[in-house]
Amino acid sequence: xxxxIALRGTLKKLFGDEPERVVExxxxxxxxxxxxxxxxxxxxxxxxGFVSVNNMRVMxxxxxxxxxxxxxxxxxxxx
Amino acid sequence: xxxxxxxxxxxISSEENxxxxxxxxxxxxxGGLGGGVIEGLTRLGVGHITAVDGxxxxxxxxxxxxxxxxxVLGRPKAEEAARQMKEINSDVTVxxxxxxxxxxNARRLIAGHDVVVDAxxxxxxxxxxxxxxxxxxxxxxxxxxxxxxxxxxxxxxxDRLIQMLYEGDADKGEELETGNPSFTPAVxxxxxxxxxxxxxxxxxxxxxxxxxxxxxxxxxYEVIDFGE
Numbered sequence: 351x352x353x354x355i356a357l358r359g360t361l362k363k364l365f366g367d368e369p370e371r372v373v374e375x376x377x378x379x380x381x382x383x384x385x386x387x388x389x390x391x392x393x394x395x396x397x398x399g400f401v402s403v404n405n406m407r408v409m410x411x412x413x414x415x416x417x418x419x420x421x422x423x424x425x426x427x428x429x
Numbered sequence: 430x431x432x433x434x435x436x437x438x439x440x441i442s443s444e445e446n447x448x449x450x451x452x453x454x455x456x457x458x459x460g461g462l463g464g465g466v467i468e469g470l471t472r473l474g475v476g477h478i479t480a481v482d483g484x485x486x487x488x489x490x491x492x493x494x495x496x497x498x499x500x501v502l503g504r505p506k507a508e509e510a511a512r513q514m515k516e517i518n519s520d521v522t523v524x525x526x527x528x529x530x531x532x533x534n535a536r537r538l539i540a541g542h543d544v545v546v547d548a549x550x551x552x553x554x555x556x557x558x559x560x561x562x563x564x565x566x567x568x569x570x571x572x573x574x575x576x577x578x579x580x581x582x583x584x585x586x587x588d589r590l591i592q593m594l595y596e597g598d599a600d601k602g603e604e605l606e607t608g609n610p611s612f613t614p615a616v617x618x619x620x621x622x623x624x625x626x627x628x629x630x631x632x633x634x635x636x637x638x639x640x641x642x643x644x645x646x647x648x649x650y651e652v653i654d655f656g657e
Contacts, residue, residue, distance in 0.1 A: 428609045
């Protein structure tokens with residue numbers, strides 16, 4: 351199946367000039383696995399915040415469906 | 430002062446403005462976000478504001494914090510908030526608290542207010558504040574900034590959005606990398622003011638269960654559903 355991945359905040363630079371990336375992943379793969387397919391290991395990112403699927407916040411180990419839109423947000427905490 | 434609230438009309442009725450004068454908001458943090466929030470609430474005519482910050486102004490605040498200027502360097506931020514707001518709107522009382530929020534004082538600081546505003550700059554204090562707001566059953570308006578990015582949400586007692594947003598033990602986010610320029614706190618603080626107003630006047634459209642994320646570089650404005 352295919353899912354689309356977009357990054358937000360300073361994570362954006364990890365995709366260079368690409369606003370989003372479509373990746374082919376196995377059926378029922380998790381958000382974490384899809385990010386890894388796009389070259390992102392969230393555990394290595396100090397400012398990794400949370401993920402959403404189709405604009406709903408989900409857990410990193412939640413499973414994806416074909417056509418899902420996954421976004422990864424950075425941690426924002428200044429004031 | 431006659432005509433003070435004339436330009437609120439059409440958006441805020443005369444009766445609603447009278448109601449605002451009786452209401453109270455506790456703003457935790459008087460820096461980039463807090464300064465903008467306090468000024469916005471003061472100009473709207475929210476009658477009782479508590480301004481909490483244990484810090485003093487320093488030169489590195491001047492790029493973005495609207496309560497700072499060269500004359501007040503070294504002065505307590507909370508006291509400056511009270512002094513400056515008196516010159517803007519004498520209908521409003523700003524009570525300064527020159528202290529940092531802690532687990533020990535959090536409930537006492539926020540008790541009795543209609544709404545609390547998160548204008549903090551670290552994650553551990555935000556977690557403390559969310560717990561205190563839940564214990565005191567007071568709505569919390571969350572805001573945070575980093576570089577071109579910011580976010581806003583409304584947290585009702587029991588929602589625990591801060592817990593969901595900031596998993597792990599880190600106390601800071603990407604603002605350590607990006608810094609904070611002038612325009613992002615200006616935008617986010619005023620979005621917080623709008624959410625406070627909706628809560629005070631019981632207007633629809635609040636950001637409860639939702640996080641508005643803003644990227645001013647790419648003009649991405651997204652509302653993420655955090656579930657009920």
